[in-house]
Amino acid sequence: xxxxEVLEEIYRIREEHAKSFNxxxxxxxxxxxxxxxxxxxxxxxxxxKQRRQQPNQSMSPTS
Numbered sequence: 001x002x003x004x005e006v007l008e009e010i011y012r013i014r015e016e017h018a019k020s021f022n023x024x025x026x027x028x029x030x031x032x033x034x035x036x037x038x039x040x041x042x043x044x045x046x047x048x049k050q051r052r053q054q055p056n057q058s059m060s061p062t063s
Contacts, residue, residue: 021027036043 017031018028021031
């Protein structure tokens with residue numbers, strides 16, 4: 001089976017980062033946000049798109 005060396009490296013780095021925070025998701029996110037703020041880079045994000053409702057569907061569930 002073919003292996004992508006770049007992806008393997010990304011997986012390894014991600015695993016090491018998570019392990020360094022004992023897989024605590026809150027601590028991992030806090031660290032990434034801190035690094036993001038310290039980077040000095042301009043961050044651009046798009047607002048979430050609202051899902052379009054189909055013409056014959058109602059908002060309330062049917063019983």
